[in-house]
Amino acid sequence: xxxxxxxxxxxxxxxxxxxxxxxxxxxxxxxxxxxxxxxxxxxxxxxxxxxxxxxxxxxxxxxxxxxxxxxxxxxxxxxxxxxxxxxxxxxxxxxxxxxxxxxxxxxxxxxxxxxxxxxxxxxxxxxxxxxxxxxxxxxxxxxxxxxxxxxxxxxxxxxxxxxxxxxxxxxxxxxxxxxxxxxxxxxxxxxxxxxxxxxxxxxxxxxxxxxxxxxxxxxxxxxxxxxxxxxxxxxxxxxxxxxxxxxxxxxxxxxxxxxxxxxxxxxxxxxxxxxxxxxxxxxxxxxxxxxxxxxxxxxxxxxxxxxxxxxxxxxxxxxxxxxxxxxxxxxxxxxxxxxxxxxxxxxxxxxxxxxxxxxxxxxxxxxxxxxxxxxxxxxxxxxxxxxxxxxxxxxxxxxxxxxxxxxxxxxxxxxxxxxxxxxxxxxxx
Numbered sequence: 001x002x003x004x005x006x007x008x009x010x011x012x013x014x015x016x017x018x019x020x021x022x023x024x025x026x027x028x029x030x031x032x033x034x035x036x037x038x039x040x041x042x043x044x045x046x047x048x049x050x051x052x053x054x055x056x057x058x059x060x061x062x063x064x065x066x067x068x069x070x071x072x073x074x075x076x077x078x079x080x081x082x083x084x085x086x087x088x089x090x091x092x093x094x095x096x097x098x099x100x101x102x103x104x105x106x107x108x109x110x111x112x113x114x115x116x117x118x119x120x121x122x123x124x125x126x127x128x129x130x131x132x133x134x135x136x137x138x139x140x141x142x143x144x145x146x147x148x149x150x151x152x153x154x155x156x157x158x159x160x161x162x163x164x165x166x167x168x169x170x171x172x173x174x175x176x177x178x179x180x181x182x183x184x185x186x187x188x189x190x191x192x193x194x195x196x197x198x199x200x201x202x203x204x205x206x207x208x209x210x211x212x213x214x215x216x217x218x219x220x221x222x223x224x225x226x227x228x229x230x231x232x233x234x235x236x237x238x239x240x241x242x243x244x245x246x247x248x249x250x251x252x253x254x255x256x257x258x259x260x261x262x263x264x265x266x267x268x269x270x271x272x273x274x275x276x277x278x279x280x281x282x283x284x285x286x287x288x289x290x291x292x293x294x295x296x297x298x299x300x301x302x303x304x305x306x307x308x309x310x311x312x313x314x315x316x317x318x319x320x321x322x323x324x325x326x327x328x329x330x331x332x333x334x335x336x337x338x339x340x341x342x343x344x345x346x347x348x349x350x351x352x353x354x355x356x357x358x359x360x361x362x363x364x365x366x367x368x369x370x371x372x373x374x375x376x377x378x379x380x381x382x383x384x385x386x387x388x389x390x391x392x393x394x395x396x397x398x399x400x401x402x403x404x405x406x407x408x409x410x411x412x413x414x415x416x417x418x419x420x421x422x423x424x425x426x427x428x429x
Contacts, residue, residue: 251272340363
């Protein structure tokens with residue numbers, strides 16, 4: 001009870017104030033605040049959720065995701081249960097909300113209101129779920145406590161807890177224990193994560209190792225990849241290097257490495273896919289290439305019919321990365337020179353050797369790929385160029401690394417089925 005009082009009288013008001021101040025300088029935070037205006041009225045206008053009368057009679061399961069990555073983890077579970085339940089999905093981040101806004105298998109998609117007792121009670125009144133599922137780690141205390149009071153089962157799926165997480169610090173851990181004791185089931189992605197979760201939830205029966213649904217999701221995505229680029233991009237007669245989800249720091253390394261490859265090995269095609277293809281970022285990449293005397297074209301230029309002559313290609317919109325990984329020969333995954341690596345499983349399931357920078361502490365899969373010799377960490381442009389040339393010079397080695405990467409993903413699939421079985425066994429759904 002003391003933790004609850006402290007959380008609602010000191011921590012949440014302070015967090016809200018800091019978030020408002022942060023929003024003065026950050027457009028994404030401002031979007032989050034503006035997106036929550038009139039939230040309850042918007043939800044009320046959609047009650048009862050569901051497009052057909054038959055669907056409106058189904059019970060609701062509520063998923064909460066922090067952003068895009070967590071939503072991708074939720075999707076295989078949603079796809080497995082969507083015919084028996086209505087689906088409500090809430091987001092904290094504008095990125096996640098915008099990404100999922102047109103997702104066809106959710107009956108309600110909205111922001112999660114700020115974590116106050118009043119907001120939590122109002123949301124439960126409106127959504128009226130039979131289960132609340134948090135994805136990965138974005139757990140909010142008042143929503144847990146309110147669900148517990150209403151005897152609504154609470155799950156944390158794809159649960160992960162880094163060994164250096166602040167949640168495990170002596171100062172914060174007692175509070176986290178007061179929250180996690182009310183979560184009915186933790187589905188951890190690995191044995192190591194389960195061990196760390198036991199520091200927050202002492203009831204070991206509430207913690208099960210089920211794996212990571214992202215393996216299932218990337219397989220599903222591979223199986224549904226379209227051909228939006230067919231007939232648009234040229235057919236390359238040289239090896240293709242895809243640099244996906246990149247930031248400025250990644251591009252500095254990639255472009256320098258690419259120049260070395262051209263000099264020391266020969267012709268190769270580079271395709272750069274920035275994480276957020278905003279006009280400023282696209283201009284920044286173009287300027288960086290020009291500084292190195294490298295010609296470039298945007299994807300939009302191909303639609304205009306401009307001729308292609310050995311230029312770097314910059315992808316100026318979202319939605320093509322999976323198809324590009326399929327078309328490429330070698331993949332570099334961005335974020336790994338910026339702060340945290342993005343999804344290394346996407347190129348791996350396409351059967352490509354995967355390169356990434358040194359910041360992979362957030363990605364168990366990157367370490368797994370390295371152990372299988374299908375993922376390669378590079379610390380600078382010299383190392384990247386060396387590894388690219390090594391792969392290009394030995395096609396059998398390159399193909400074997402890609403096949404190994406693909407096999408590793410397929411071998412670790414099945415988390416969705418395990419989670420569904422635990423839900424059915426423990427809660428009779």
